[in-house]
Amino acid sequence: MPSTSPAETFPAHTPAASQIFTTVLTHGPLTRQEAARRTGLSPAAVTKAVRPLLEAGYLVEDAGAEVRPPVGRPASPVRVDGGRALFVGLKVTGDEIIGVLTDLCCRIRVARRVPLSGRAPRQVLTVAADLVRELLTEAEGFGVRVLGLGIAVAGDVDRAAGTVRYSPFLDWRDVPLAGLAEEAAGLPVTVDNDVRALTVAEQWFGDGVGLSDFAVVTVGAGIGCGLVVHGRVVSGAHGVAGEIGHVPVVPDGPPCHCGDRGCLEAVASDAAITARVGEVTGVPVADAAEALALARRGDAGARAVYARAGEAIGRGIATVANLLGPERVIISGEGLAAYDLFAGQIRDAFTAAAFGSAARCEVRTRPLPFEEWARGAAATAIQSFVGR
Amino acid sequence: MPSTSPAETFPAHTPAASQIFTTVLTHGPLTRQEAARRTGLSPAAVTKAVRPLLEAGYLVEDAGAEVRPPVGRPASPVRVDGGRALFVGLKVTGDEIIGVLTDLCCRIRVARRVPLSGRAPRQVLTVAADLVRELLTEAEGFGVRVLGLGIAVAGDVDRAAGTVRYSPFLDWRDVPLAGLAEEAAGLPVTVDNDVRALTVAEQWFGDGVGLSDFAVVTVGAGIGCGLVVHGRVVSGAHGVAGEIGHVPVVPDGPPCHCGDRGCLEAVASDAAITARVGEVTGVPVADAAEALALARRGDAGARAVYARAGEAIGRGIATVANLLGPERVIISGEGLAAYDLFAGQIRDAFTAAAFGSAARCEVRTRPLPFEEWARGAAATAIQSFVGR
DNA sequence: CTCCTTATTTTCCTCTGTCAATGAAAGCAG
DNA sequence: CTGCTTTCATTGACAGAGGAAAATAAGGAG
Numbered sequence: 010m011p012s013t014s015p016a017e018t019f020p021a022h023t024p025a026a027s028q029i030f031t032t033v034l035t036h037g038p039l040t041r042q043e044a045a046r047r048t049g050l051s052p053a054a055v056t057k058a059v060r061p062l063l064e065a066g067y068l069v070e071d072a073g074a075e076v077r078p079p080v081g082r083p084a085s086p087v088r089v090d091g092g093r094a095l096f097v098g099l100k101v102t103g104d105e106i107i108g109v110l111t112d113l114c115c116r117i118r119v120a121r122r123v124p125l126s127g128r129a130p131r132q133v134l135t136v137a138a139d140l141v142r143e144l145l146t147e148a149e150g151f152g153v154r155v156l157g158l159g160i161a162v163a164g165d166v167d168r169a170a171g172t173v174r175y176s177p178f179l180d181w182r183d184v185p186l187a188g189l190a191e192e193a194a195g196l197p198v199t200v201d202n203d204v205r206a207l208t209v210a211e212q213w214f215g216d217g218v219g220l221s222d223f224a225v226v227t228v229g230a231g232i233g234c235g236l237v238v239h240g241r242v243v244s245g246a247h248g249v250a251g252e253i254g255h256v257p258v259v260p261d262g263p264p265c266h267c268g269d270r271g272c273l274e275a276v277a278s279d280a281a282i283t284a285r286v287g288e289v290t291g292v293p294v295a296d297a298a299e300a301l302a303l304a305r306r307g308d309a310g311a312r313a314v315y316a317r318a319g320e321a322i323g324r325g326i327a328t329v330a331n332l333l334g335p336e337r338v339i340i341s342g343e344g345l346a347a348y349d350l351f352a353g354q355i356r357d358a359f360t361a362a363a364f365g366s367a368a369r370c371e372v373r374t375r376p377l378p379f380e381e382w383a384r385g386a387a388a389t390a391i392q393s394f395v396g397r
Numbered sequence: 398m399p400s401t402s403p404a405e406t407f408p409a410h411t412p413a414a415s416q417i418f419t420t421v422l423t424h425g426p427l428t429r430q431e432a433a434r435r436t437g438l439s440p441a442a443v444t445k446a447v448r449p450l451l452e453a454g455y456l457v458e459d460a461g462a463e464v465r466p467p468v469g470r471p472a473s474p475v476r477v478d479g480g481r482a483l484f485v486g487l488k489v490t491g492d493e494i495i496g497v498l499t500d501l502c503c504r505i506r507v508a509r510r511v512p513l514s515g516r517a518p519r520q521v522l523t524v525a526a527d528l529v530r531e532l533l534t535e536a537e538g539f540g541v542r543v544l545g546l547g548i549a550v551a552g553d554v555d556r557a558a559g560t561v562r563y564s565p566f567l568d569w570r571d572v573p574l575a576g577l578a579e580e581a582a583g584l585p586v587t588v589d590n591d592v593r594a595l596t597v598a599e600q601w602f603g604d605g606v607g608l609s610d611f612a613v614v615t616v617g618a619g620i621g622c623g624l625v626v627h628g629r630v631v632s633g634a635h636g637v638a639g640e641i642g643h644v645p646v647v648p649d650g651p652p653c654h655c656g657d658r659g660c661l662e663a664v665a666s667d668a669a670i671t672a673r674v675g676e677v678t679g680v681p682v683a684d685a686a687e688a689l690a691l692a693r694r695g696d697a698g699a700r701a702v703y704a705r706a707g708e709a710i711g712r713g714i715a716t717v718a719n720l721l722g723p724e725r726v727i728i729s730g731e732g733l734a735a736y737d738l739f740a741g742q743i744r745d746a747f748t749a750a751a752f753g754s755a756a757r758c759e760v761r762t763r764p765l766p767f768e769e770w771a772r773g774a775a776a777t778a779i780q781s782f783v784g785r
Numbered sequence: 786c787t788c789c790t791t792a793t794t795t796t797c798c799t800c801t802g803t804c805a806a807t808g809a810a811a812g813c814a815g
Numbered sequence: 816c817t818g819c820t821t822t823c824a825t826t827g828a829c830a831g832a833g834g835a836a837a838a839t840a841a842g843g844a845g
Contacts, residue, residue, distance in 0.1 A: 222633060245722020246724035252720065252755060257648070257712070332717065
């Protein structure tokens with residue numbers, strides 16, 4: 010049911026206003042003074058930029074968080090009113106779509122998963138449209154409009170153009186997804202690569218807040234990497250970056266589908282671990298969960314496989330840290346279910362392979378439930394909405 | 398002889414003016430129209446910004462390059478007058494200082510090398526001051542003032558603070574080099590890491606012009622890497638980035654001083670190649686030149702060593718390309734003397750290991766004589782002068 | 786109640802860059 | 816040669832952004 014009312018626009022028409030809003034959004038309640046300091050603008054400029062945002066309801070004075078300096082007038086901080094607007098985020102995988110309804114602060118309000126029957130763009134769009142409709146119905150219960158839709162897809166995605174240039178999992182080529190979805194959903198649509206979307210969510214609402222250089226490494230079916238350099242998510246000259254899966258990490262390791270040997274993905278992806286656990290223990294294991302269970306039961310062979318995977322991940326991360334000198338690396342993904350089996354090795358391998366200052370990089374883990382991917386998509390929609 | 402006259406300042410007081418000047422500097426003669434298009438400003442803004450730069454002599458109307466559209470008024474392009482100002486660049490190595498005198502377009506006018514007797518900051522400064530004095534004397538012959546001094550040092554350098562935080566080759570820690578040199582030379586000083594300085598030179602005056610994402614890989618005594626992402630040179634959160642030397646590239650390769658095995662530097666650095674050639678051929682080789690000579694004479698063992706080094710470089714570059722998706726990688730350094738022995742392997746290994754879109758990255762070689770490092774230092778001085 | 790301190794707002798004010806109009810310098814048609 | 820067209824460059828008026836400083840607000844301490 011495409012809404013026909015004109016899209017609501019965001020009343021921040023200068024870069025400074027966007028910047029101030031973003032600062033308040035990502036750094037919680039902030040006094041105008043503090044916001045001025047952080048953005049490098051004058052307090053006067055903040056007052057002026059904040060007013061229309063207050064009037065439109067995107068910002069609210071936060072009496073609760075009032076700060077009292079030891080002496081002088083108390084400050085009255087402002088914060089973003091998360092409930093002012095809703096956004097929908099979708100993550101499309103090869104066999105299902107995960108959808109979330111979030112508020113303006115990217116907090117998940119509703120989450121849904123629906124299976125995919127086929128991967129053709131048309132089929133996917135039909136399922137996606139149904140899911141969006143369902144979430145829009147849920148949104149009515151909150152009495153607030155949904156102002157944007159974000160879609161995250163693995164592969165080569167051109168966010169600016171709104172097209173999926175190539176997605177191996179879906180077997181798509183040059184699908185103008187944003188246009189199609191806009192048509193179907195009646196919402197402004199932002200399409201981005203899934204890892205990049207997750208990185209955006211971390212940058213604005215997660216462990217990357219306030220950092221100008223960090224990396225997100227996802228461990229799961231594949232190994233992915235999102236990079237933030239100079240405060241901006243890296244897309245590469247051709248729209249693709251963060252291919253960490255084929256960094257060589259294990260000398261003469263197992264062959265990888267890319268033709269090389271010992272790639273990170275050939276050692277630490279779910280499939281690689283599962284296969285290797287089966288091989289080493291002689292026990293047939295069907296999936297990552299079974300492999301994990303075996304290791305948890307104390308099987309030495311299985312544990313060794315995880316240890317090797319951890320070491321590989323640590324070395325892969327060290328390569329990123331050596332090249333880019335990030336302030337932090339955030340490890341996440343479904344593969345983190347096995348984190349207790351990894352952790353030591355990741356840390357040790359990282360420390361051993363990180364060179365000089367790169368070792369100062371903090372390695373942090375963040376268990377990300379699968380909905381987080383969809384939340385990332387919502388984050389890109391929020392980004393588009395506030396004009397960044 | 399520190400000059401006591403006040404430092405000349407650059408008459409571009411708005412960001413737009415700096416941007417326009419930089420565009421003209423890096424993209425050769427440009428009509429105002431064209432400059433407006435490239436910077437996204439209006440032609441009127443260009444006219445206004447250009448005027449004071451013309452008056453001060455930094456820009457000149459370039460009648461020679463006049464462009465005649467098929468119809469309409471001919472355009473009158475402007476270009477930077479390289480001869481308007483001079484800069485000095487120094488590259489400090491463990492045993493000598495290379496110095497160049499360049500013009501505003503970073504063309505080398507004079508080059509000098511002087512040996513270092515000791516590595517203590519005081520000793521280095523004395524030699525450097527003499528060298529700068531010598532170059533300043535040369536500069537008098539051109540009748541133009543020297544407006545800045547750039548110094549490039551290997552290691553961990555904080556450009557903003559002007560300090561060398563740690564330099565292994567010189568065994569320096571926290572040396573406030575910019576301040577000291579400013580005192581000694583009476584010039585504004587910019588201090589930067591050597592590879593970064595080289596990257597700056599490529600970005601403004603070399604093969605990186607116009608690219609927002611590229612990498613410079615230097616092959617020689619060590620393997621270095623400078624990165625440009627989003628149009629800015631990457632420094633990392635802690636001031637260090639581009640450590641490509643310890644990317645693992647050869648499974649179970651030779652041990653590296655970092656404790657790992659098969660690092661790029663343990664396979665492809667001058668020292669590694671020299672040692673390995675001696676080992677393989679049984680012929681005692683003292684340095685890279687001898688090893689190279691042996692290979693050039695057709696010694697199969699020596700050639701294989703180079704081939705392996707080339708393969709390692711190719712894989713290292715592929716790792717960078719996979720992670721960052723640059724538009725181009727520029728390979729350079731003294732090691733390039735052996736380029737004919739490498740080239741095929743570099744290209745093949747890169748193509749094999751570059752994944753998907755990363756393979757679209759162009760790999761280009763650029764023989765850089767040693768003075769280029771010093772020129773890089775001059776480029777950083779020019780950057781500081783024009784306010785970037 | 787007055788003074789002191791800090792936060793915020795208001796009131797100019799500067800200054801950048803755009804817009805639209807105009808000038809300049811061709812080529813071309815008659 | 817004159818006027819017309821086209822494109823580049825410049826000019827002058829102007830809008831709007833953001834800064835500085837003064838005014839105002841809202842405490843606490845004496």
